[in-house]
Amino acid sequence: MDISFLGGPRPQRGVGVVAPFDFALDRELWRWVPDEVSLHLTRTPFVPVEVGLDLARLVSEHETLRDGVRTLIAVSPEAVAYVCTSGSFVGGVAGERALCEAMTRAGAVPAVTTSGALLEALAELRVRRVALVTPYTESVTRALEEYVAEAGVAVAGCAYMGLTRHIWKVPYRDVAEMARRAVRAAPGALFISCTNLPTYDVLPQLEAELRIPVISANQVTMWAALRRLGTRAVGPYQALIDPAAHGGQVLPDLPDVPDVPEQEQQ
DSSP states (O other), X not given: OOOGGGOSOOOOEEEEEEEOTTOOOHHHHHHTSOTTEEEEEEEOOOOSOXXXXXXXXXXXXXHHHHHHHHHHXXXXXXXXXXXXXXXXXTTHHHHHHHHHHHHHHHHSSOEEEHHHHHHHXXXXXXXXXXXXXXXXXHHHHHHHHHXXXXXXXXXXXXXXXXXXXXXXXXXXXXXXXXXXXXXXXXXXXXXXXXXXXXXXTXXXXXXXXXXXXXXXXXXHHHHHHHHHTTOOOOOSSOTTTOHHHHTTOOOOOOXXXXXXXXXXXX
């Protein structure tokens, strides 16, 4: 069979991703990415610590991130993303900037972090009051509130789950319930934190119900990284990535989001 007419695979552009060792949502990241872009993932070394402030500090040490970036350079990514919310806000605004600088020096490519991408997304949406949903303990959640406030954005409401493990197993119904609890003070947007918390399918439904932009950790990270490539994230109708939705249009009410079978979350 002659396949010479195929001409080989299409050229691919790359985004390098450094994720914590326990990150379980590789497939969710890929869903935000257009066909012409590839993700190249590496993980930080394992440490025997539950999700909390100590773990956030350990997985965001500069040398750890520099090592992660160096492992990706052979495949020539055009940008590198550190996909961890708590690891990128635990040092405050200055700490997040220092993480980006350390990653850029290690790979000579633009670098983004999840928490930096959050602030970038809030600025894009012109939001000055945000509600927060997290799967974290109270102490980690308070650190996120402090990070957002330090950046000049008011926290208008907050709900957290108190989890220290297996965050990727949280069903969409629990995410939606926490979102409803967090938005009672009329925020300008809702942020659902943690890159290990499934959110992709629930965002457009929550935007339709709550009538405000709803953004999540994986969404803003991929959106910001792809911006460095001059391209856009893909996904269902939502304010951050769809110009029509950003313009203030909303969808009609949609039915409840079905639960995702556990085997699809892992």
